[in-house]
Amino acid sequence: MTDHSKFTASPTSPLLDRRDERVAHSASLGDSIRAFLDRIRSGDLGMLPVIVGLIIIWTVFSILNPVFLTPNNLVNLLFDSSTVGIISLGIVCMLMVGEIDLSVGSVSGVASAILGVLWVNQGVPAGLAMLAAVAAGALIGFLYAQLFNRFGMPSFVATLAGLLTFLGLQLYLLGTTGSINLPYGSPLVRFGQLLVMPAIVSVVLAALPGLVILYTGYRTAARRRAAGLSSQTSGGIIARAVAVTVVAELIVAYLNQGRGVPWMFGLFVGLVLAMQYALTRTRWGRSMFAVGGNREAARRAGINVRMIYTSAFVCCSTLAAFGGVMAAARLASSSQQAGTGDVNLNAIAAAVIGGTSLFGGRGSAYSALLGIIVIQSISSGLTLLDLSSSLRYMITGGVLAIAVIVDSLARRSRVSHGRA
Amino acid sequence: MTDHSKFTASPTSPLLDRRDERVAHSASLGDSIRAFLDRIRSGDLGMLPVIVGLIIIWTVFSILNPVFLTPNNLVNLLFDSSTVGIISLGIVCMLMVGEIDLSVGSVSGVASAILGVLWVNQGVPAGLAMLAAVAAGALIGFLYAQLFNRFGMPSFVATLAGLLTFLGLQLYLLGTTGSINLPYGSPLVRFGQLLVMPAIVSVVLAALPGLVILYTGYRTAARRRAAGLSSQTSGGIIARAVAVTVVAELIVAYLNQGRGVPWMFGLFVGLVLAMQYALTRTRWGRSMFAVGGNREAARRAGINVRMIYTSAFVCCSTLAAFGGVMAAARLASSSQQAGTGDVNLNAIAAAVIGGTSLFGGRGSAYSALLGIIVIQSISSGLTLLDLSSSLRYMITGGVLAIAVIVDSLARRSRVSHGRA
Amino acid sequence: AEVTDATVAFLMPDQGSTRYEEHDFPGFKAEMDKLCPGCKVIYLNAGADASRQQQQFNSVISQGAKAIVLDPVDSAAAASLVELAQSQGIKVIAYDRPIPDAKADFYVSFDNQAIGKSIADSLVAHLKAKGVSPDKGGVLQINGSPTDAAAGLIKKGIHEGLDNSGYKILAEYDTPDWLPSKAQEWASGQVTRFGDKIVGVVAANDGTGGGAIAALKAAGVDPVPPVTGNDATTAALQLIIAGDQYNTINKPSEIVAAAAANVAMQLLKGETPEAKTTLYNTPSQLFVPVVVTADNFKAEIIDKNIAKADALCVDRYAEGCKALGITQ
Amino acid sequence: MTDTLQGAPASGEPVLSLRGISKHFGAVSALTDIDLDVHAGEVVALVGDNGAGKSTLVKILSGVHQPSAGAIRFRGEAVTLNDPSAALSLGIATVFQDLALCENLDVVANIFLGRELDPLRMDEVTMETRSWQLLNELSARIPSVRAAVASLSGGQRQTVAIARSLLLDPKLILLDEPTAALGVAQTAEVLDLIERVRDRGLGVVMISHNMEDVRAVADRIVVLRLGRNNGEFSPDASNEELVSAITGASNNSVSRRAGRRQAQTAQQPESGQ
Amino acid sequence: MTDTLQGAPASGEPVLSLRGISKHFGAVSALTDIDLDVHAGEVVALVGDNGAGKSTLVKILSGVHQPSAGAIRFRGEAVTLNDPSAALSLGIATVFQDLALCENLDVVANIFLGRELDPLRMDEVTMETRSWQLLNELSARIPSVRAAVASLSGGQRQTVAIARSLLLDPKLILLDEPTAALGVAQTAEVLDLIERVRDRGLGVVMISHNMEDVRAVADRIVVLRLGRNNGEFSPDASNEELVSAITGASNNSVSRRAGRRQAQTAQQPESGQ
């Protein structure tokens, strides 16, 4: 019995979190890489599988039609992704707490109708009209939250009722005109259709994430060292920052060969980052995960569960309304058909494909970004091929399945390695 | 310490399951009624709240337009309920194991296309064509099960891909013709549109449930008495049997004042009863509940979890295909639009409104029956009112919410009484 | 026989365009009120769902409708509805879309196939007039929903117009659910694919046409090649005024609807309405739609009182209105 | 029928005082007419058979369930605990029998759940350091505090739940079978811990089935049987006394087993191993 | 470093024999190179600190996890346990630490899960009668076997899980802390039960943190520490020996606490209560 020294700060591992001999740790950069490969082998890959699926899709489509990978087509893709992507970001909020919103399409439609009626028909300034539309979304979310919290109505049913109600409201608002043209040339429509970042701005913005990684990485490492915890090596931090910067700058440089990076996409990415921050770094986000993972445990921890649900509903409907406003700007029209069709399903599917669980407590804001790009890539790739509708549907279904199979297989391997 | 006698078969309560002094039991008929009222107060009501919601809807609609309650309108309602109801029954299977099938609409469409192409275009006998269509459904379910079991693909994504793929297949099968008329006057179409039970048959069938309750009630009571367990009193059994018989006969008698009870509805109810039996009285059904409630516990109990999932997928797609065949018969046409629109949402909503949980392990086959009748009642009631589309949508949403609020409130009270 | 209190149903297929609620039904109702003030008119819309239409059809029968004006969601499937009604002595008037497999009592419509052909012909004529060489490129064809039978007819008509015009069809697309955003997305892709080879776009209705215009504008294509439409919606008329859309189809649905009301009353009275032609074995009355372009805008729209100048010529469109001579 | 306790360390008004608490779940009366007092600086052990209603009582005190009848006084004032957060804000910390952890969150997140440092920019470094400290105090053997609770062993989870309750600065601690899944070392630490908090003047209610542990730390032992008060004992009451109060019979399986084993070892003293 | 046991009742080939079993979860090695033998008619107690890997080992034996390395022989034949059903059909019954019950099903359904009588027309009456018998054998206090398991107390659930395992006719029973949540009476019944099944010639592996219970029924005590074998003891090994094997140190919190209490009671014999 000579090994009890292992549990009183042993000289080889004085760090608070490195005292368990059963755990293999990585100290150097080489070790980190080895640990990373290990994680790949055991299937703990985060977003990687979806990205691999995406790369497969892109490769196939660009072989079928080289136009797919031209900068301008990708710019279009980013424009199209942004509107449903913003809606999908709201869905991520709902899925996080284990509930669902089936009415995001209708809510986005109502928002676009409000925008059109107020701005074009009633002559309210565009900014105010937008605000009103988004506020209406927030109100709808609040209403759902009341039904959910007070009456215990399942969100599936409450939002199904909402889907119909708000579709009706949208038709009612647009009334006799059917659809309203938003003025071409107005800042909002230009934002939705044309505005791209100047090359220099996009290059600077693309450098930001890397810088943030560097700064917070160093700061956290220093604080952890001071607290006696293990910390990332400088090498690791720099490697990550460089990798992120290189990828971001390459993407931006490529897009700048075409029209450039759409401001609308920039806005979408900004929202995604803000949401990711809120979910992972604030008490609110922690509470969202907790409520989604185990509602009763969260309640017993003193979390105001009702308020968390309310915030999720409001967040989702508000983002849906904002997405609707953006969609109207993109189409330069508030139409009766805005938000109908597959908007609901696409928004939900994007979140799920990106890896957010339908059952709550697991996911990230990035899933909306990745998921919508997968979906729009399929859709955009198919627009470049001359196909009959029947083939188009079948291929969409098939490609979707393939994109997800990669992720599913990775997740399976994770389970069999005891990491799920 | 004189009370230990309570745990060695005390003279007042010699029954195996009546030895716990903390539980209030009901012995006489009066006690049963009191216990029932107690359950109502504590919110443990099963299907009752949905039925109350339904009665509210019916009352309101018949006040607004008395035609609603005419026997012939109700007969139409039953015809219309049957097709989506059968599909919804499949959804109940999926929800039971905690998974979902978004593609039931497309699958029903494919089945109707196969029926049309084989029967009308290729001249295959109707029975064989039906069989082929249903078999195709089973095959699709099997395919989903493989994606789910082998690749671990979430059912949401797998069936979303299926939704698109099979919509494409449906369009492809119907090809240029667009839609195919099924011969008016053929037995299948007559079954879907016209055939009603002769009055005497319907009266006899309506008496069956009561008789079954009587027979099994007495048999079980006798066996339980023999085994030393508490048993229902004769009074209770008779009261239940009489209540069920009276309700069933009244309904049948009323419908027989119009065209009568549709055979198709009889078939639907038969399927519901068979499914309910399978879910509650067979090992397969027990395993479905177990897998839905706690997949890992079911696996550890030695249940072949994969096979249970496969059976659920196959069951769902097969019923969807069968529902599609019935819908084609009802419409006398295999059309490109079969299964599109809100078939998916209605089928899922019916199951959920009827009280089957989206999260698995809780529900019953009756929920498909009740849910679809709620949905079709709203739809049918609104066709009797002069409304603009926008109002129609809004009212549908509102009524749906009201129908469910009753149930939700009851469930809440159940939770607060510690019974959920 | 005199009819004073009959029930007549007016069953429309979808909400894809507002025309049914804004034009067809008001036109029908107005004429019915004139012909038979005591009659009851039931209006229902099936929301593009054939089974719902069947449900509505059954429902109006239980409400005692004696004549049903039916714009079928699914032309083929409607055959069984016709037989069901006729077996109970109820008159069925096919409206807008024909019911090929059953002999309805009458058919009143614009000719959808003719609509498709007219917009295509009008565009081709315009291109030829402007001297656009067929070698320069071709046109995009945006059809309606792949599951919509009327869209199929329009598609057929467009092909009739384009196939022998000399102009290639660069690519063709069935827009799911007639969604403008889908049309936009597809058109954006074609702009990257074909660039300035696109000399025109034939879109099957105003919504998809608007989507195509948005796509062209978003890609910075200037000037926007001519884009067609159909339905003469306010939004489309304004786009024509602004010079962004080339044409649309003016279907004064009120006139057709009024004709349907007349036919219904005649049938109810036991008279035989006069048929100008016979289509699918059914006595028919077909109206010829008019293509509206900037050139005949004032004459067809303003002068015929299809739309009011002050409704169209709001701020941004005022200048265009002056140019077209609509306002001074 | 009960041995009422004489020399309890109770002094002044109790921190917690229950009168006539009942709780029905449908037809089942889980608690009937329960009275209980807990004083500051006192460890009250709550013992009883399985299903006696101990956890139900704890859940009522922590605001998880609402009583069907009865009154709760906390530090002299009548209170209603509608919600766990109400109990928490009064200063009642609870370790639940079912632990109530979020399996999808890691150890640090669970320990600090609802009490995260810096709500707008969580201070993960401090939280992690503090977690290690708490866990080390409890002799926990947890490979990583960044692992999801789902991957921890039963005892590790229980330690996490106990560590959670140490974060608060409560007036009253309720421990529902806190040592059930713990190893010998961890159990010793928890018993030490209970003594420390008692000495700091907190009231402690501890539920346990282990009579030895109960006797080691309790100042008073309250017995529940079938949802009713069934006597109060001092920690030096004999095992038989306690067991027969718990099971409601002096001829119970415990005494039978003890008798049998004694007979056995007396007969064949060498066959044991 | 280990006291190897001399006079074990082991005879002939073991029912179960493990050689070199390892299990990694990502970077964590939960088990390293474990050897274990269990003979027919023998109760082997598996003890160890929290997180020592006991439950992981049981899960490997019941087919829940697959080992990363190592060989399992059951009744003389090499087996691979890919699935719990494989283990069940070999005759290995398990009571899991986390119980693995379906909360949405009632007690009867849980007891008979996977083994329902009459698959096409379940015989509820016989199942219910049998359930009551099993539960009464275990002195369970369950108000109704028709209540969903979700509404049962912790101990009641554990009794249900134990009752489940009695239904099978196994060759080997694995009990992972079967008495952790049980009351005194139920614990005595379970210990009796273990002795009964041992006498019927079954192999039993029992995990427990209660050294008294372990010594009462075990024929052999196997210690795990940090995922490795750390000695084998006979049931008459002293408490200190066992505890220091478990914690890996002779100066541990248990001994410190014992020492402190001794000192305390010696100093002020009247202050205890």
Ligand SMILES: Nc1ncnc2c1ncn2[C@@H]1O[C@H](COP(=O)(O)OP(=O)(O)OP(=O)(O)O)[C@@H](O)[C@H]1O
């Ligand atoms: N939510 C509930 N619904 C119905 N019955 C319940 C509920 N919660 C507890 N009960 C019943 O109340 C009784 C007391 O349960 P409780 O959990 O308080 O027991 P306990 O004393 O903690 O037992 P244990 O020692 O096994 O943990 C049990 O018979 C149980 O079945």
Ligand SMILES: Nc1ncnc2c1ncn2[C@@H]1O[C@H](COP(=O)(O)OP(=O)(O)OP(=O)(O)O)[C@@H](O)[C@H]1O
């Ligand atoms: N699925 C898993 N993923 C990752 N790590 C795991 C997993 N299961 C167990 N572990 C780790 O393996 C180690 C052993 O766990 P195990 O449950 O076997 O312990 P135990 O001996 O049963 O402890 P206790 O006495 O607390 O029940 C623990 O450190 C635990 O964190």
Ligand SMILES: [Mg+2]
């Ligand atoms: Mg308890």
Ligand SMILES: [Mg+2]
């Ligand atoms: Mg364990």
